[in-house]
Amino acid sequence: MIYFQKMKQRAIELKRKKDIFILALESSCDETAAAIVRNGREVLSSVISSQIETHQVYGGVVPEIASRKHVEAINEVIHCALKQSDLAKARLDAIAVTFGPGLVGALLVGVSAAKALAYGLSVPLIGVHHIEGHISANYIQHKELEPPFVCLIVSGGHTQIVHVKDYGSYDLVGETMDDAAGEAFDKVARVLGLGYPGGPAVDRIARHGNPNAIHFPRAGIKDRPFDFSFSGLKTAVINYLHHLEQKGETYSTEDVAASFQKAVVDVLVEKTIASANMLKLEKIVVAGGVAANSCLKEGLEESAVKNNMQLFIPPPVLCTDNAAMIGCAGYYCLLQGKISPLSLNAVPYLPLTGRND
């Protein structure tokens, strides 16, 4: 309790400090990552210990392997991040860490390390929502970007449209009713035998296919214009393949991938643009791993131009999980006095708009 009271005071003082250095940690899923960020938007170092190679063997994220690897990697990535930034530990002003949503065992590695560092260095601890981090990745890339805007968040675990009203202030506009977009990519890739991760694999092979070869359904939900449903599309792809197999016919994996991808992208683009129109906002921001999808990027670019909207997409290295985005989000939390006590726990299922700080 004494620590937390002291840190509340420290957070107020830090607002007057010229340069704020934050060490950020991210370990919610595949990646163990650490970064040092100055004043929210300037990345001094960003280290990601990718575990994709281990996971490719199993066709999915393997949680225990993930947490074991996080334990092995966390000290190393912190060490590298500090070294690359040329910053002494003593100059850190705060520690930011992803505390949810994600895999609980994986999250706990980052949270525990962050608590130890914050307490040891006697600096504020900032628990950051993983999605808030993804949104903030855009602040790093686009220095001029300020809220309000509409943000489409698309990843393996999330598909949401969020109205970002201000830093740390969000309204959920729409979300998936069943599967996340990235999950649909992973599952269709599994059926097509394309391996893991499914998104890049489908994207790659779809370039050689005809997106109009097969018309898969663009499922909307009655009376819910901004929500998504990708489970039906996944089933439609499986049905299509089963149907052909039953008849003993072959199919073009490229065409199936391209047509499936087109169906996902059409819906994502349409609902994002519709949300921006509804909210009378002219800025569209994309975040999350699926933001790296080339077809989604093209579709959004085209529609943004047509609708006189500005489009912001981070580069692939900031789209996928990284700690720099957590440092950026943590910076804005700190400015608003949103710091965490040492009792901060990993929360595997954490809605973005359900935060009570």
Added chain:
Amino acid sequence: MLTLQSHSEEQTYEFGKWIGANVQSGDIILLFGDLGSGKTVLSRGIAHGVGFTGRITSPTFTLMHTYLGRIPVYHFDIYRLNEPDELFDLDYEEYLYGNGISIVEWPERLGYLLPEEYLKITITRQLKENDRNISLKPVGSRYAALEEVLKNYEGIGN
């Protein structure tokens, strides 16, 4: 064993609701079926039948979702597990042997941690696109009574 034929997602969902209305605290439902067979649809029905009114999404990424109905529902998708021991990371005993209802998709992955007693539900894709065969089998005496109750379902043919 109780077997039903569902001809649509809605029918699968409705049958799930019937199951949800009749399950009791501590019940474990293991849900077998291929990708796209309708496990999440049936799970959604069960959770709504238990009285949860919110949104139910696939827990493939997060591995487990909790829904608070008249009793808590723990919805697992353990496809991504490689070893049963990885379940310890999820505190699975707290849920499976707690006071809520547990639904487990891809229970094949439970391995040696398969419970002694559970309600086994298998969804099988049929020749016709939207047709599914849904079979229920009580494993252990605890679920025999539940099967008797579930037999009274009047929604779709059995």
